[in-house]
Amino acid sequence: MASTKTKYVYFFGNGKAEGKADMKSTLGGKGANLAEMTNIGLPVPPGFTITTDCCNLYYANNKKWAPGLEQEVEANIKLLEKTTGKQFGSKTNPLLVSVRSGAKFSMPGMMDTVLNLGLNDNTVEALASATKNPRMAYDSYRRFINMFGDVVMGVAHEKFEEQLSEVKRKLKVKVDTELTVDALKNVVERYKALIHEEKGRSFPTDPREQLTMSINAVFESWNTPRAKTYRKLHDIPDNLGTAVNVQSMVFGNMGDDSGTGVAFTRNPATGVKEYYGECLINAQGEDVVAGIRTPLPIKSLEKTMPKAYKQLLQVYSTLEKHYKDMQDFEFTIEHGVLYMLQTRNGKRTAQAAVKIAVDMEKEGLIKKDEAVLRVDPNQLDKLLHKGIDVNAKLDVIAKGLPASPGAAVGKVVFSADDAFEWADKGEKVILVRNETSPEDIHGMAAAQGILTARGGMTSHAAVVARGMGKCCVAGAEKVVVDAKAKKFTVGQYTVVEGEVIALNGNTGEVILGEVSLVEPKLTGEFKILMGWADEVRALKVRTNADTPFDSKVARDFGAEGVGLCRTEHMFFEGDRIKAVREMILADDEPGRRRALFKLLPMQRGDFEGIFEVMKGLPVTIRLLDPPLHEFLPQEDKDVEDLAKEMSVSVQKLKAKVKSLHELNPMLGHRGCRLGITYPEITEMQARAIFEAAANLRKKGITVTPEVMVPLVGDVKEFTHQKAIIVRVAEAVMKEQNIKIDYSVGTMIEVPRAAVLADEIAKEAEFFSFGTNDLTQMTFGFSRDDVGKFIPEYIEKGVYEKDPFQVLDRKGVGKLVEWAVQKGRETRPTIKVGICGEHGGEPSSVEFCHMVGLNYVSCSPYRVPIARLAAAHAQLKYPRAKAASKAEKKK
């Protein structure tokens, strides 16, 4: 502190600033950009920024200013007075300032702005004469006292409102604007009295005292519960502190040659390069927000204030050239002179993001890599699905989880069969269920969208809907479904079969009545950008697809193979479920084999279809995974019907259902545990796979099946199943005299498998992380039940994000990392991918890239997201692309 004194305050004004854009840590985002704009010659009202250090020192110093800060502030006030030619407290030309907080990262949870600081009984008169508008001056004064009293002194805004109302009542005046100067003076007096009464001290009239108190209030706002919670939720460290911006006021409400506005350098909705923005004449910022007067387009200024308009056009170009990104800026015009109050990168729609990124590359403003980084992969979802017309008036009656993106409108039905039948007749339907099960697949496929009352982001409904690219709102806990009575209720609403509702899968909203939808558009720019992303990325992107149709969709979206084909989904259709049930009810192995023999040609056909679509690309097929009880009905009535249909006694069927019942089916008799108990199932599935491959090879289509054993927890489970698969593969190849290039690998989804990955890699030729189940077991969360407490957990900050949506890097990720490392120790060429729902979530894709996976696999509609996310990951954390060569080589 002796020799190199820390600088606490940074001045900006008159075309020169002490700070610059890259000093956000010290000056906060707002302060750094005010400095930057000043430096590049934009007209910024002068002012100064107190650094974030001062905030931290304030707390370290027992809420006192750091030694020397007071002197620096004083020196900067002096400089500001000199620059503006105005003085604090002057009765002729008073300096008025705004005080704003501004941290490194934007934090809406922090202090509101204090405007017009410097006003008191004397300066208000000076303002009145200078503006020749005493009403405006006193109105500004009473607003300032209100704002200061509320934000700085802690007197509730409502109490000021009460006083104002009382004056209005007494004067029988309805609107604020009807208040006379005298009335406003009365309000000012009442406000002062109110503050004294509430706080036991007077409203400070000394502008320096006003300023000191406001600066402290900004410091204090850093540690309000609201701000703390916000930081916790957004992973912002507590020790960053906030800066304080003190800036001389300009007034847009000085008359018709004044105004205020907000503008974007390009159209934030479409991305088109145009002068986009709005302004209000003779108004202050507040008025724009209040929305009482309708703003005019920027273009209108060309006539009314041609000089300012010209200035403005220059600003558009200067900002874009300088920041090389679309800017969202605020300005004020005072007596025809333009002032810049803020600039930042503008928020934009997905469509605009893509267009702007590609256009800017064409314009030479940015490079391809930068263009790729400009589009948030999460945004793409909206490009790929129908959306709700943004102008539509919505009657939102409930909210669930945004389980699968897009939007849907249709008539409500309450069973999969009804959905199927109605759709068959040409009706658009929304399937509403408490929760869905594999038996509902045909109804889900037939419906426009799915609404469930239970279940989370990875519930059956959510997973299947995402796979189908179909809108789904899940876990709308307030929706009470009465499927028997064919109705649901939410609070006072009752919706019966046939009534129309709409779902917004991006927000989780359930909407009553008809709503118009907007079709997605995939533009040329989209393809260009995705091409650039593909050039960059090191991760391969595959898809989770169970049908030729899904495979086709995914391949069109750029999938480089199937990472997960869930064979059980093939078991639910028509005749198949019958054969499956026959197998389950068989008393012995020969009986099971007879039933499996019926399934064989159907499965073979499924695989042929997928292999054909994916020709030349690898296809990973997972053996039967779910517990067998999922294939049997559970309700008494359904059991009776089935017994009749299958000609078995009700008693026998019930006994079977009972014997298959599990208390925790998620941890039950499923995955490879089934294949070990019933090796003939594995045998049939392996045969279907290899016969399908052989049939296609005969047609000249290359097929490289990767057979995947699910739920392995010990290498012995894997070797048991692998032996069967290899035996069948050899047999088929011999029978058909054909050589098929195949491999046998395993899911890593049980924590024990991750721990023992080195042992398992001795036998397994590939790993695919099933992060859905791995998350369930690592956390001890049932994804079907987690809706009961996860929202509260996130609210209370215990977990930042739902670990079923965003891969938990610290816990689950640690196991993944460990398994990759251990697996490669034993088998350096092992191919490692992920096929859990996380495979299409950008942050998780980044993690997969960082730990060196070869590929991610996700539902078809998320393939573009994964491709872009993988490119982002490579640009942020470059890694050798060698791993992807291993993928090619296999």
Next chain:
Amino acid sequence: MASTKTKYVYFFGNGKAEGKADMKSTLGGKGANLAEMTNIGLPVPPGFTITTDCCNLYYANNKKWAPGLEQEVEANIKLLEKTTGKQFGSKTNPLLVSVRSGAKFSMPGMMDTVLNLGLNDNTVEALASATKNPRMAYDSYRRFINMFGDVVMGVAHEKFEEQLSEVKRKLKVKVDTELTVDALKNVVERYKALIHEEKGRSFPTDPREQLTMSINAVFESWNTPRAKTYRKLHDIPDNLGTAVNVQSMVFGNMGDDSGTGVAFTRNPATGVKEYYGECLINAQGEDVVAGIRTPLPIKSLEKTMPKAYKQLLQVYSTLEKHYKDMQDFEFTIEHGVLYMLQTRNGKRTAQAAVKIAVDMEKEGLIKKDEAVLRVDPNQLDKLLHKGIDVNAKLDVIAKGLPASPGAAVGKVVFSADDAFEWADKGEKVILVRNETSPEDIHGMAAAQGILTARGGMTSHAAVVARGMGKCCVAGAEKVVVDAKAKKFTVGQYTVVEGEVIALNGNTGEVILGEVSLVEPKLTGEFKILMGWADEVRALKVRTNADTPFDSKVARDFGAEGVGLCRTEHMFFEGDRIKAVREMILADDEPGRRRALFKLLPMQRGDFEGIFEVMKGLPVTIRLLDPPLHEFLPQEDKDVEDLAKEMSVSVQKLKAKVKSLHELNPMLGHRGCRLGITYPEITEMQARAIFEAAANLRKKGITVTPEVMVPLVGDVKEFTHQKAIIVRVAEAVMKEQNIKIDYSVGTMIEVPRAAVLADEIAKEAEFFSFGTNDLTQMTFGFSRDDVGKFIPEYIEKGVYEKDPFQVLDRKGVGKLVEWAVQKGRETRPTIKVGICGEHGGEPSSVEFCHMVGLNYVSCSPYRVPIARLAAAHAQLKYPRAKAASKAEKKK
């Protein structure tokens, strides 16, 4: 191979042997002991042992003998002929030998013995004249051909039996002994013809060929599927190989001055030092096993063969002095001369094991440490519980898992209420359920024993029964319970309410009808031995106890504190469950608080009772763990009754039950997740704990409560709960003006907690591994459902042991090890224990010792087992006892 030629064959005979006892790897157990006995001067018929290497080389050499082996065998035959004065194939004095396999570890799955090798048409005549007993000679001959044909040549034993039967039928003879010499000659011819027919080659008459083939048969027996499976199950490496013992025959069937017998150097049932054993006069080993004639006590030889008897007494003493352990030996007396055929450490009952160990220490044969090692901790279970009279005739109708040791007899009842009522009237009952739930506790407590049709070794029934020290047979899958009809069926048996059954909790047997039970006896020797164990061990042993009664039992068994007090078990009795249900049904926090306020004094009383019993020792109390639905009835009828009782609408109660329903309750809303959603529950429990501690402190009783937060997966969950606990603790201490020494720690039972143990240890003052849940989640096994496939897994060798019984060192253990290490990195003084069911299982206790835990905690009746197991662990893997000091200090 050139200079130091490997020795393949070891000779023994005439008081000198080339091998010795510590050469088990080379000579197998049997061969090493034959050599040892020879060396210490015991009369062993001479012979030689072919090393285990030869077996391995046989396989390495494409099933050919190692070069040089043939020559060595020949040389040893020569030596044997010289030593015995008999020759192979001699028509006057033929050498006959036995051939036996013998691996390093005893392997019942291997080759049967071949006796009387060397007999052929010539030598049989010589034997007949030498023994003057042609019948015996031909009977031996036909037995030899049968044995050789079966064991060496692979002709099924049944086929020989058929031939024998035919001869008997033709001669109208009923018993073998009625066959004349001629008839036996006919049998011999038929046997030879049978072999030729079956194998296309003659029965070999050359004794050398017989020997070579027998040696090869022993080698082959090493790799039979039976032997391989046995090795897999018992963790015996495949590359050990078996030795072959060739030994000259002695005959106990040479007349009334001959005989054969089995003896123990002490009584294997009681441990008393006495001449224990039995013999048969004029008999061969086979006859003893066949059990046709009743053997005589050893003592009887004193009169009939005084010389041999004297020799025998000498053998007892020589063997014990030499082996320093109780021996189980086989002998044969030929014409009044004693020969030793085998010795090994004798199997013994638990009671005998304890007595022998302590007695031998007194006798100066062994040291204390050795005495401690002589008793298998697993055996103690039998000492601590009632047993079924070994002489009882049992009508076993079903078999389940031996879930809780001991035995019980009583009348069958099918509901907890009935159990309670019947017991109240003085009836002894067995509670039979499909599975039990916490609602059944009162009935379980009232019953003599519990039988369930479902659930595994750590099912609710099993865990609770072990805690109560009550016999339980769980998961008897063939028992079909019809609780409504008050009966159960097993195959053709139907057992109705009131019928008597017995359970054997050590074997899992379900027995029809009355059976007499034997009370456990804890002898003085037991206490001495446990004292020695306590001197040795480094691990502390605590108990899992939920009541003062359990705590008392455990403390009497030597528990050094409570490692797990499950507070939910206190919630099920009488008024409490009512208050709990009130809490669950409350619509808001104030309602919940009102109900909790009723529970507070009851909980406080519980803790006071436990603290009082455990005075001076630490008590770990786990906060509420199970999902709330466990406290509500599930059946419609019960819900209706409860609604009436609680004066709420059936609809409301049903809605609550439905809303609490979970698909996978094990992974649901439980553990600290409850405490986070309902902090008032944690608050009440903490208050009960600290008020109880304060009340006892006022009485001058020291209490050190350790408050344990269950199911933590993230440090934030823990800090959330810890904050409440600390706040309440401080409040109570202030209110009562008392200082209580307490700590707050967590279960490590979710895999994620193990992975993130370093973070959690920053806040947690102790860890307790909940290995039940940790095993469930690490394997992805539901312990309630695992009975469906775990037995098959163990049968198929996928897992060697049920991981819920024996801690899985590789997977779960890895996480435990990691967590201990990471936890100590952050907090070196952290106290670490285990409170899962594994805490009382010897192999798991050993593991806990090895990874450096401070203590294990187990159900009261397993405390002695854990103490002894901990001592064994320290003797086998000595570690600094420093860790236990940390335990004391804390």
